[in-house]
Structures are given as structure tokens and as C-alpha cells.
Amino acid sequence: MALDIKKFISRFVEEAREHVKRLGEGLDTLSRDSSDRENINAIFRSAHTIKGSSRMLKLTAITETAHKLEDVLGAMRDGSLNYRPELGNLLYRSVDAIALLVESLATSGDPATLQPVDVVLCASLAQAATGEVAVAEAPLSCIDPAKDGVPAVVKSASSPSVIPSSLAVPPPPPSQAKLNAADTVRVRLAKLDELIKLMGEVVSSHATLRQRLLDFRMIERDGSPEHWVQHRARLHHFGLTLRDDVQSQELLMDELHDKALIMRMLPLSMVFDSAGRVVRDLAHSVGKEVACVVSGAEIELDRQMIDKLSDPIVHLLRNAIDHGLETPVERVAAGKSSQGRVTLSARQDGGWVVIEVADDGGGVPIEAVREKALRKGFISVEQASGMSDQEVVDLIFQPGFSTSTIITDISGRGVGMDVVRQSIVDDLQGEVTVETRLGTGTTFALRLPLSLAVMRVLLVEVNGLPFGVIAQYVAELIRVSHEEMLTVVERKAVIIRNEFVPVVALADLLHVPERLVKTTRSQAGISDRGMLLVVVRVRNEKLALAVDDLLDELDMVIKPLPEHMRRLTVVSGMVITGKNELVSVLHAPALLELARKVRSQASRTEAANHAGEQEFVYKILVVDDSLNTREIEKDVLEAWGYHVTLAEDGIDGLQQARTGTFDAILTDVEMPNMDGFTLTSMLRQEEKYRDTPIVIITSREKEEDKRRGIQVGADAYIVKGEFDQNSLVDTLRSLLG
Amino acid sequence: MNQQELTLEQVLSQRRESNRGIVNVVESMTKLVIFELQGDWFAFHGDKIREILSQVNVFFVPGCPPSLEGVINVRGDIESVISLHELLQLPASADMASASYLLGRGAGMSSGIRVDEVVDVVDVPLSNIHKPPTTLPEHLRTIVSGILRFKEKTVTVLDLDRIFADYSQGLG
Known part of the structure; x- marks a missing residue:
């Protein structure tokens, strides 16, 4: 009978993944501190284990790579070879190659389909083990020459610079950039035992309830009218006992529930651990230098969510590397270090987990997005001018939107961001937000519930x-x-x-x-x-x-x-x-x-009602840090035929006012970055706003605030508490004449 | 007289001869779930109906199209409830209390279907189900798969797969 090798393969894959993970961590440590002997020993052991177990299953390609890797690490261990950054790159590459082989094995489950060993990589490893300097710039990973129709590109560039050579390297197949999701959950035996123990408790508690039923029947049978006082006392007593039983049962059920749910929880490291490799691969293929910082991988989430998180996160990483980060040349020109940084972090926030993918790149080019949305017909000219920066940034989630002018293999096909949003919002009941600052970077934040169950x-x-x-x-x-x-x-x-x-x-x-x-x-x-x-x-x-x-x-x-x-x-x-x-x-x-939706319909009809009352369209700037307030003021004013532009704080307001022309300005007082009083006095110093009506709308109703408002040059002061749309509109009308 | 009987037998035997191929085949039967909606009788093929439920509470779900009445709890699984009235252009039934629910599965979806009353579940020979007449109104043409006489009434056999397929597309 043939040996069922499948079973062993899956076991091998699971074990190998763990060792690959350890190898990656070990190399990270090595790059920081090459003198840590214990660390080198640990990496060596992992490579050795992979070599041994893959040999048993005749996975030659893996065995060969691991073997050569082990040789290099062995040389380092006995001190005949010292760590250098170029050597580090080579080691990373060979770990990546092993990881890739393991993953392809995991998908196919058949050793026969395994790609052949990357000869070039092994040769460089063998060379490195002898202590020779030349570290070949091998292709990123095992690319099957037969499949791609081109021989793997070999460049013996002595410089570690990856930019020129990476251009010649065919891009990795898309399936490569995938984070691992688990098919099985490993549960600590202790946890399982606790669950079984609890189950036993539930069974015995059920037996108690059955006894109560018998008790009740007894009381029912004995209930003769003569002994009703006694009877009532017994019933009362019975009620009390039953209440206690139900309460203890409830505790038990809650505990059982919690314990069972915990078994479904997996650490985010399931998704995060391979992020470093994904980032390295992607960065390599577009010729950018990227460091990846991962934190919060220990936070646990329901496995159902972990499974669904992998694709969105890979996409966000791709996006950060491809769109977010600039090329090394651009970075240096902008006064940054040539190496970009992508941060993948998770933290708990109340009942939510917040996962952030941040880059320190150039930020989302808001004007480019606005123009593109216009060109693609997502928004009208009128809408485009009235949109706040945040609203413009949100446009990247529109299906079919992609800002990159050149379509690359990594991103830019115009699918993705909408899919990210869809899977986070619809499948995972979460939210996606983008924060971006021109020149300093972009952060995508995913807010997710801990469990969907x-x-x-x-x-x-x-x-x-x-x-x-x-x-x-x-x-x-x-x-x-x-x-x-x-x-x-x-x-x-x-x-x-x-x-x-x-x-x-x-x-x-x-x-x-x-x-x-x-x-x-x-x-x-x-x-x-x-x-x-x-x-x-x-x-x-x-x-x-x-x-x-x-x-x-x-x-x-x-x-x-x-x-x-x-x-x-x-x-x-x-x-x-x-x-x-x-x-x-x-x-x-x-x-x-x-x-x-309902609101915009309402304000449209309202606007239609008031249309014609005004021949000339006044332009109004509304400055308020609360989105709701801005929107409401906008609705009111638009309903009365004004053209409204929004700004989210004093600085934003000042910028908007300087770049545009407005017939009146409404501002809140308490705002981040610059408050309304300062904004007002700054505006008064500008030539074009010396006589423009400025209305302060605030909840500060103290006399001194009002006085201050007038002092800095406001024309009117409306307290929000007494706000009604007529007073706002009337004030504006009288000011605008 | 005698001569005539003989002729009749001859005729019959001749007919048997000519029909031999058909007579030898056991007639295939099909199970139908016959139900009433606004006084008219309709049926689904039995293999499409998993269960018949009565006395279930239907719960309102916001945002549903009018033909989707809500959801029911079938032993912990949530199933939708579809009313066929709109599809068949019948007035809505006023009396919800006596309604029964057929749990159907087809075209990759599963749903409850509210009917006024379940008349019978019967096995009928396939040959008794006739092709629908060409005079069928437009809105029924695609969803009716056959016509049957049962207990002196006309039963319209509906194609559940088709209804569900249209339904899930309509929602999409």
C-alpha cells in the first residue's frame, strides 16, 4: 500500500512555516547584533530542522536550499565567517526562497509540483560559506525558468544596490504576495481540558434541574387544599432553589461560551508575521528600499476575521510601497532617508482592534485625486470645488479608481481599495479611514470588532x-x-x-x-x-x-x-x-x-424652493472642526442658494480663504491648530478680507467672549444654543446686503 | 354480436401490439406539494420543498423589498420568507394567522414561502402534468412549468428554481 504522503506534507508545512518564521526573526536580530551567538545557534537549528524533515519527504529543492543555508550559518557559528549586510541580504533571500517553496507545497500538496531548486542562489550560498566576498545578486526568488520563458537573470553586481538589477528581474507571480491563513487551530491541551471539565459541570447541572422537576411534581401531588399554607411555603422554597440553580447554570453557560470562543481566537501574528517578507519582495520588485516595522502581532482576533484580513492588509502594504513611498532618489531630494518605512501595527481600543498600515512617503496627492475623479466622472465640477480634503481622499475607495498614471504589476489596476473597503466594512463590520499629510506620509486605519460571533x-x-x-x-x-x-x-x-x-x-x-x-x-x-x-x-x-x-x-x-x-x-x-x-x-x-441620502434629497427640494430668490450666488466659507456642524451649516446655506466651501480648522480656513475668494466667512471658536478668534484677526490683516463679513458661531455665550469676538473683528456672533436657520440666514443677508 | 366482440378484442390486441414499447415502461411519478393562494391552487415539485412549517412567527426586517416579508427562525437558522402574491399578481392575503410556510431550496438559495394553506402532498404520474397553455399571461410564462387537474381543480405547477433565481437576481 502506498504511503499517504499528503498527511506528512501538511504536517511538514506547518512545522516549516514555524521555522521559517523563526529564521526571519533570527535574521532580524542578526542584522542588529551579529555577535549574539545564541541567536546564530537558533537560526542554525531551524535551518537544520527544515533540511532534515524535507529530506525525509524527498523535497529536494527545500533540502538543497536549507542545506546551503545551514553551511553558511555553520561557518558563522564557528567564527570562520563574519556577518556583513550583503551576506544578510543573501540569507534573507534564501529564507524567502524556502518560504516560497513551502507555500507552493502548501497550496498544491504534491511534492512533484515543487519548483526546482534555485541553482544560482545555492551557488552564491556555497560561495559565501567559503568566505568569499562575491555575493551574487540573484533573482529575488525561484522563478521557474520554463514557465516564464526567460532564464533567471544573474548579475554579479558587487554593489548591494538593488535598483538597476531589480528592473531586469521579472515581477514575482501575484500569488506570492499572500499572507498565510491557518486551516487548523492549535489549542493548548489545558484549554481543551478546561472546556471538557466545564462540559461535565453542565451535564451535572442538568441533572440537578431534572431533580428539580421531580421535586416540583412531588409538591404538585401533595397539594391538598387543607395544607395550603404549608404548600405555599414549599412552593416558595422550591422557587428559591430553582432560582439558585438557574443562576449557577447561567454562570456556567457564560464561562463555557467564553472558553469556547477563546478557542476561535488567533493572534494577529498569523497575518503579520509574513508581512516582512511580503514588504521585502514587493519593495525589491519596484526598486525601492523599505524597512518594515511590525507591532501588536500578539493581539488576538476571531479566526474568521484573521482569515479575511490577509487580503486587505496585503493590498494596503502593496499600496504603501507602490503609491505611498517615493523612490530613493525622490526621498533623498525631499530630505528624507533613502530607505522608506512601512509600519504595520495593531492596538486595542475599547471593544475594537485598530490595525494601521502607515508609510512615511509623500502622502496622497489630493489635487491629483480631485482631478482624476473629475476626469473619470466620479464627481461633477461643482462637487469637486466643494469637497473637503478628507472627502477627496475618500474617493480612492471608489470602485475603478487608481491614481497611479502607470499601471504596475503590484497595484494600480484600479481594483483593490474598493475591495479593501468592502471586505472591511461589509464582511468584518469594521471601518477604514485614511489620514494623509502631504510630504510626511499616509496612514490607513482598519477598525475591527474583536469577534464577529x-x-x-x-x-x-x-x-x-x-x-x-x-x-x-x-x-x-x-x-x-x-x-x-x-x-x-x-x-x-x-x-x-x-x-x-x-x-x-x-x-x-x-x-x-x-x-x-x-x-x-x-x-x-x-x-x-x-x-x-x-x-x-x-x-x-x-x-x-x-x-x-x-x-x-x-x-x-x-x-x-x-x-x-x-x-x-x-x-x-x-x-x-x-x-x-x-x-x-x-x-x-x-x-x-x-x-x-434622505437628507440630500430634502435639501435639494428645499434649494429648489428658494431658487430664484437670489440672482447672485454668494460664496461662503464655513470653518468648523465638527464634520456634522459643517455639513448642517452647509445644508442650510445651500438650501438658501449660497455656494459653500468647507474648512476643518483655522489653518485650513486661512489657506482656503487665501487661495479662494469668499463673500462671507462663518467660523467656530474652539478648533484644533488655530481657533476662530485668531483666524478672524488673521483674516482682518489680509487685504481682501478687510471688509468681508465674518460671523462667529459658537457655544460660548459669555459676554467677554462676545466682546473678544467683536474686538478681533467679527461682524456677528451667533450662539449655537439659540441657533436657528433663520437667524443665520437673516444675519448673512443683512451683512451681505 | 359475437362477431363484433371478436373485432373489439382484435382491435385491442392490435393496439397493445403497437403500444408494446410504451406499456412496458413503469410510469414515472413525481411528488407535488399543492397549496392554495387566494383561492387558486398551485404546486411545487416535492423535491424542492424541504419542510412545511405552520405557526411560525415572521419578524420584520427593515429595507426588504415588498415581496420579502421578513425572516423566520428555523431551529436556529435564519430563513427569509417570500410571498408569491406579487409575483403571481394576486391581492395580498389579509389573514396571516392561518398561513403555512414551505421551506424551499433551489437555484443555490433557500427560503420560506408563505402560502394560505397547504392542500395536499401527492404523487402524480408525470404524464398528468400538461404543458402550460400558450395563452398564459406574460408574468406567468417563465415561472409556470405545467398544469394539472386535481380534485376537479386546476393546479398550476410553478418552477421554484426559476422563481428563486429571478429573486436573487432581482435583489442584486
Whole structure:
């Protein structure tokens, strides 16, 4: 009978991956401190193990490479060879070559399909082991000459510079840049034993409950009318015992649940560990020098998420290397070190994990993005001029958008960023944000829940029906009186700490059918105590949802919707309540999107109403650090026919004002970088804004603030608390004449 | 008289002779789930229906198209509920309480289908199902796979695969 080699292959792959990882870490240490003997020993052992186990399975290519690597490391160990950076590069390359072979074996599972050994690489290793200086600039990895139709390029360049030679190297096949995801989970035996022990507890607790049932039957049988006092006491006692049992059962179930879920958790290192190699490969193929810094790999996430994270992260890394980082020449010209830096980091933030992919490159060229979006017809000329920088940057997530003028093999095919967003937002219930500064770099932040299986859910009631909101999205719960509610362009808003937050009734937003049976309780709640608002936050945008009642807040298992219903973006899943009801869990980003759509329709109709009232279109600059406030002021003003440009802080405002021409400026006071008072006085020093109306809108209502506002040169001072759209519009009208 | 009987037998035997090839084949049967919607009878092929459920609570899901009434809990799995009224251009049933739900699977999707009442689950010979008449209204033409007489009523056999396929495309 033939030996089933498949089983051994998968075991080998798992083991080899671990050793490759250790080799990579060891080489990192070696490059920092080449005198660490223990480290060299450890790398040597890993190479030796790979050699041994691959030989048993007749994986010649791996054996050969590992063998040569071992020779070099052996020479280093006995001191006949010293570490040099060129040697380091060679060692990295050979580890990468082994990793590649192992991965291809993992996909095919068949040793026969393994690529032949990279002769050039082995030759250079053999040469290096003898202590000779010449380190051949071998191609990046084993490229199958037969497949590519060209012989592997060999350059015996003595300089370690990779730029000229890398251009001649065929780009690596795309499958190469893939991070590993695990097919199996290794669980520590202790953890499994705990779970089994708990299971035993549950079984015995169930036996207790069965006994309680017998007890109850007994009480029922003995219940004669004469002994009803005694009978009641027994019933009472029974109730107490049952309560205790249920409570201990509950504890047990919770623990079981937690323990079982932990088994699904995997460290991010599953995805992060191979990032260094991916970055090296990619950087090499585009001729850039890149250092990769990884941190936070120990954070654990649900394995389902780990599996889905690999592609987005690879894409972001590609993007950082290809688009983000400049070429070494450009970097030096810009006064930076020629070596770029890509940081992949993870940290925990409340119930979320934030994964950041940052580069210290040139930043997203905002004007280029704006122009490209215009050219591709994603936005109109009118929209383009009114968009804030952040909004422009967000355009890169549009399907079919790619800013690179030359399409490269690594990125720039115009697919990707939209896929990244889709997989993070739709599949993983997370968010993607971009922060960019021209000249200093770009950071992509992925915000993800720790687990998709169980989430904290806030249950609210609308028209008698329950709905769930994932607690991470809930910023606060407040109750406001009707007097505090503002009406802005036919829709409502409240001011929460110096910020306008639009209010929508959840019932209207979701078209929840009118309740069939009216319960008086929550109806009364509305009229007596004002409106109950659930404020949800997605990034820096907030939305207040008016609901009838709060029901509960629980950790709940979220069940997916049937496949064909996944397109309902508003609902991210269902939870089952204690009463066996199915409750839709609302997806906050989709709610905001929906509210925005409704809002823009409303302001369009409003604008149509006011159109014609004004013959001349005034240009207004609105400066406020709160996105919501900016948007609301913009809506109000646009509804009255003004043309609005937005700025997010004093400095931004000043820049906008200098580059453009505005007929009036509205500004907040408290803002980062430069406050409204400073902005106002700075603007007054500019020739073209000496007489332009400046309106300060703030929640500071103290007399001295007002005085200060007038002192620095503001024409009007509107307190947000007394804000209503008419006062704003009237003020503007009177100022503009 | 005698002469005539003989002739009849002869005729019959002749017919048997000519039909021999067909008679020897056991007639293939098919299972149909027959149900009522607004007084009309319809049917699905039995192999497409996994289960018949009654007395289930349908829960509202926001953002659904009108033909999707909500979701039900089938032993921990969440299944959608489709109403065929719109598709068949029937008025909506007012009485939801007595409704039954057919759990169907086809075209790669699975869903509950609300019907007013399940009439019967029967085995019928395939030959009893006739081709739909060409006079069928436009909206039914693609989804009706056959017509059958059952208990003095006309039963319209619907193609579940087709309905589900159209459905999942319509949502997409």
C-alpha cells in the first residue's frame, strides 16, 4: 500500500512555516547584533530542522536550499565567517526562497509540483560559506525558468544596490504576495481540558434541574387544599432553589461560551508575521528600499476575521510601497532617508482592534485625486470645488479608481481599495479611514470588532418592534426635550457639546410599519420626558436616532442573514432574544449613509424652493472642526442658494480663504491648530478680507467672549444654543446686503 | 354480436401490439406539494420543498423589498420568507394567522414561502402534468412549468428554481 504522503506534507508545512518564521526573526536580530551567538545557534537549528524533515519527504529543492543555508550559518557559528549586510541580504533571500517553496507545497500538496531548486542562489550560498566576498545578486526568488520563458537573470553586481538589477528581474507571480491563513487551530491541551471539565459541570447541572422537576411534581401531588399554607411555603422554597440553580447554570453557560470562543481566537501574528517578507519582495520588485516595522502581532482576533484580513492588509502594504513611498532618489531630494518605512501595527481600543498600515512617503496627492475623479466622472465640477480634503481622499475607495498614471504589476489596476473597503466594512463590520499629510506620509486605519460571533448589542424599541445596534457604534444615549430640538432645512438636529448632530426618527428611516397594538407606556414616555436619542458614531460623524424605548444591552450571538439577503446593507445580522424573537441588528455606517441620502434629497427640494430668490450666488466659507456642524451649516446655506466651501480648522480656513475668494466667512471658536478668534484677526490683516463679513458661531455665550469676538473683528456672533436657520440666514443677508 | 366482440378484442390486441414499447415502461411519478393562494391552487415539485412549517412567527426586517416579508427562525437558522402574491399578481392575503410556510431550496438559495394553506402532498404520474397553455399571461410564462387537474381543480405547477433565481437576481 502506498504511503499517504499528503498527511506528512501538511504536517511538514506547518512545522516549516514555524521555522521559517523563526529564521526571519533570527535574521532580524542578526542584522542588529551579529555577535549574539545564541541567536546564530537558533537560526542554525531551524535551518537544520527544515533540511532534515524535507529530506525525509524527498523535497529536494527545500533540502538543497536549507542545506546551503545551514553551511553558511555553520561557518558563522564557528567564527570562520563574519556577518556583513550583503551576506544578510543573501540569507534573507534564501529564507524567502524556502518560504516560497513551502507555500507552493502548501497550496498544491504534491511534492512533484515543487519548483526546482534555485541553482544560482545555492551557488552564491556555497560561495559565501567559503568566505568569499562575491555575493551574487540573484533573482529575488525561484522563478521557474520554463514557465516564464526567460532564464533567471544573474548579475554579479558587487554593489548591494538593488535598483538597476531589480528592473531586469521579472515581477514575482501575484500569488506570492499572500499572507498565510491557518486551516487548523492549535489549542493548548489545558484549554481543551478546561472546556471538557466545564462540559461535565453542565451535564451535572442538568441533572440537578431534572431533580428539580421531580421535586416540583412531588409538591404538585401533595397539594391538598387543607395544607395550603404549608404548600405555599414549599412552593416558595422550591422557587428559591430553582432560582439558585438557574443562576449557577447561567454562570456556567457564560464561562463555557467564553472558553469556547477563546478557542476561535488567533493572534494577529498569523497575518503579520509574513508581512516582512511580503514588504521585502514587493519593495525589491519596484526598486525601492523599505524597512518594515511590525507591532501588536500578539493581539488576538476571531479566526474568521484573521482569515479575511490577509487580503486587505496585503493590498494596503502593496499600496504603501507602490503609491505611498517615493523612490530613493525622490526621498533623498525631499530630505528624507533613502530607505522608506512601512509600519504595520495593531492596538486595542475599547471593544475594537485598530490595525494601521502607515508609510512615511509623500502622502496622497489630493489635487491629483480631485482631478482624476473629475476626469473619470466620479464627481461633477461643482462637487469637486466643494469637497473637503478628507472627502477627496475618500474617493480612492471608489470602485475603478487608481491614481497611479502607470499601471504596475503590484497595484494600480484600479481594483483593490474598493475591495479593501468592502471586505472591511461589509464582511468584518469594521471601518477604514485614511489620514494623509502631504510630504510626511499616509496612514490607513482598519477598525475591527474583536469577534464577529458575539457582540455587545443595545436593544431599542421602535413602533413596538425591537431593533439592535452594535454597542461599539453607540456614542451616547440622551433624552432631549422638544424645545432643545432645532429645525434645520426641514429636518431636526440637536446640539451636543458644541456640535450639531442630525436627528432622525428610526421609524421613518427604516420605514417601520405603524404598530398594530399601541402600548401606552412608551407613548407616554415621548410626550413627558422628551425624545430618547441613541447617538451613533462612525468615524467622526454622528447621527442621533430617535427611538421609543431602550430594552436591554446584552452580549449576543449575531446570526448571519440568508445569503440572498446580504445585500440589505442596513442589517448586519440577527440576534435571538430571550423571548425567542428575531431582532435585526442595524449596521450603523449604513444608517448614516441612508440618512445622508434622505437628507440630500430634502435639501435639494428645499434649494429648489428658494431658487430664484437670489440672482447672485454668494460664496461662503464655513470653518468648523465638527464634520456634522459643517455639513448642517452647509445644508442650510445651500438650501438658501449660497455656494459653500468647507474648512476643518483655522489653518485650513486661512489657506482656503487665501487661495479662494469668499463673500462671507462663518467660523467656530474652539478648533484644533488655530481657533476662530485668531483666524478672524488673521483674516482682518489680509487685504481682501478687510471688509468681508465674518460671523462667529459658537457655544460660548459669555459676554467677554462676545466682546473678544467683536474686538478681533467679527461682524456677528451667533450662539449655537439659540441657533436657528433663520437667524443665520437673516444675519448673512443683512451683512451681505 | 359475437362477431363484433371478436373485432373489439382484435382491435385491442392490435393496439397493445403497437403500444408494446410504451406499456412496458413503469410510469414515472413525481411528488407535488399543492397549496392554495387566494383561492387558486398551485404546486411545487416535492423535491424542492424541504419542510412545511405552520405557526411560525415572521419578524420584520427593515429595507426588504415588498415581496420579502421578513425572516423566520428555523431551529436556529435564519430563513427569509417570500410571498408569491406579487409575483403571481394576486391581492395580498389579509389573514396571516392561518398561513403555512414551505421551506424551499433551489437555484443555490433557500427560503420560506408563505402560502394560505397547504392542500395536499401527492404523487402524480408525470404524464398528468400538461404543458402550460400558450395563452398564459406574460408574468406567468417563465415561472409556470405545467398544469394539472386535481380534485376537479386546476393546479398550476410553478418552477421554484426559476422563481428563486429571478429573486436573487432581482435583489442584486
